[in-house]
Amino acid sequence: LVKWLTGLAVLAVAALAAWLYIAPPELIRVGSGYTAKIVCSNVFIAGRDADQVLAVDVQAPGHPLLRLMRVSVDKEQGTVSAGLFGVFGNSVAVVRDGLGCASVPDGDIARAKAVAGPALTPAPPLDALWPEGDRVDASQNPEIAKILDDPAMTGAGMRAVVVVKNGRIVAERYGAGFTEKTPLLGWSMTKTVNAAIVGTVVKDGKMVMTNQGLFG
Known part of the structure; x- marks a missing residue:
């Protein structure tokens, strides 16, 4: 019985993980998109530390779900990815010359970066x-x-x-x-x-x- 219950629990966890990965609820996508955008703006525009922004600007004052968000910053590409535990419902934001940061819901970073503002001197x-x-x-x-x-x-x-x-x-x-x-x-x-x-x-x-x- 114990083995059967353990196997059932493992199967349930695996099914939940697969569901969150393949079809995450909209709330998770909204949370990850918000997280990516806020961290992107503060890292690439304001020059702040990503971990500090995540903890102070995103997680501390926000929805409890945001405390489970993790981010990854690619300074060469000018992008920030965020997701639940860094895995589920991932969203990305990108910095664009002269325009600041923007969320990229469709994940097409190249097209988003092609939109640029005038060079600012x-x-x-x-x-x-x-x-x-x-x-x-x-x-x-x-x-x-x-x-x-x-x-x-x-x-x-x-x-x-x-x-x-x-x-x-x-x-x-x-x-x-x-x-x-x-x-x-x-x-x-x-x-x-x-x-x-x-x-x-x-x-x-x-x-x-x-x-x-x-x-x-």
């Missing part, structure tokens, strides 16, 4: 106040410094806090491992910025909301 630093240049005239107000130096105000895991008043940076603080040069994912802030840009373009008469195929 970093502008030389200007000795002018931000945003025209890189110089910052920090406020000497001790109350601002007190707030930014208070972890209870900036929050756990703070990456960057920048205070802008009248179009100028008056104060800034950065978390460990981050500087004013570190690119950060915009998350939902990106929607607000894009909405402001679109609104400005519409106001200037350069686009109308009834336009079709703007990006086609």
Whole structure:
């Protein structure tokens, strides 16, 4: 009986593994795609460590399933693969020149990399106040410094806090491992910025909301 039950258990595990490998549930594919994209952006764009990004950015704040995700980084190809235990439901993300990282649901990395943005040449630093240049005239107000130096105000895991008043940076603080040069994912802030840009373009008469195929 024991041998029979053991054999049945082994067969069940093998069947489960085969199912997860051949036809993984959509939740696993979504989780692996999310993991690959986040790690890709932070490794190739922000220059961060893949294991740290996986632990802090993906697994710590996310769905419990994400804690089972493992990643593989290919710096020569500019890709990140992720999957449940690194085996099941694998997804891949790729970095593209001038466009950042993107998920590749169909796995066609060559086609994804063929899409590239214009070559970007970093502008030389200007000795002018931000945003025209890189110089910052920090406020000497001790109350601002007190707030930014208070972890209870900036929050756990703070990456960057920048205070802008009248179009100028008056104060800034950065978390460990981050500087004013570190690119950060915009998350939902990106929607607000894009909405402001679109609104400005519409106001200037350069686009109308009834336009079709703007990006086609």
